Amino acid sequence: xxxxxxxxxxxxxxxxxxxxxxxxxxxxxxxxxxxxxxxxxxxxxxxxxxxxxxxxxxxxxxxxxxxxxxxxxxxxxxxxxxxxxxxxxxxxxxxxxxxxxxxxx
Numbered sequence: 001x002x003x004x005x006x007x008x009x010x011x012x013x014x015x016x017x018x019x020x021x022x023x024x025x026x027x028x029x030x031x032x033x034x035x036x037x038x039x040x041x042x043x044x045x046x047x048x049x050x051x052x053x054x055x056x057x058x059x060x061x062x063x064x065x066x067x068x069x070x071x072x073x074x075x076x077x078x079x080x081x082x083x084x085x086x087x088x089x090x091x092x093x094x095x096x097x098x099x100x101x102x103x104x105x
Contacts, residue, residue, distance in 0.1 A: 002037070003027040052087055059087040 007023040016022075027033045053059040066080030084093040 050087070054088070056088045056091070057086055060093070061085045061087060 003024040003026075006027055007020055010019060010023065061084070063083045064080055065083055068079055068081070085091070086093070
């Protein structure tokens, strides 16, 4: 909880003239409060654009997606997808046939 919520919770039962400043000081010095507090936008790493290459197929973004579930059959034909996208042209490489060949071995 933050200082405001802590103060409101205490004021349900107790009150003294410096309750607001005491709650702020307590929350600033409480180790548990500091560990549980949310990260502010100032703590985050700034977003930077991904640099693009000068030539096609010089740099690829690669990811593996899945598992995919099909409602038509008990077991889908392809459970995973290998995705590769070229950084320069944004062309996606279809490796379904290659993966089918490799997995059949």
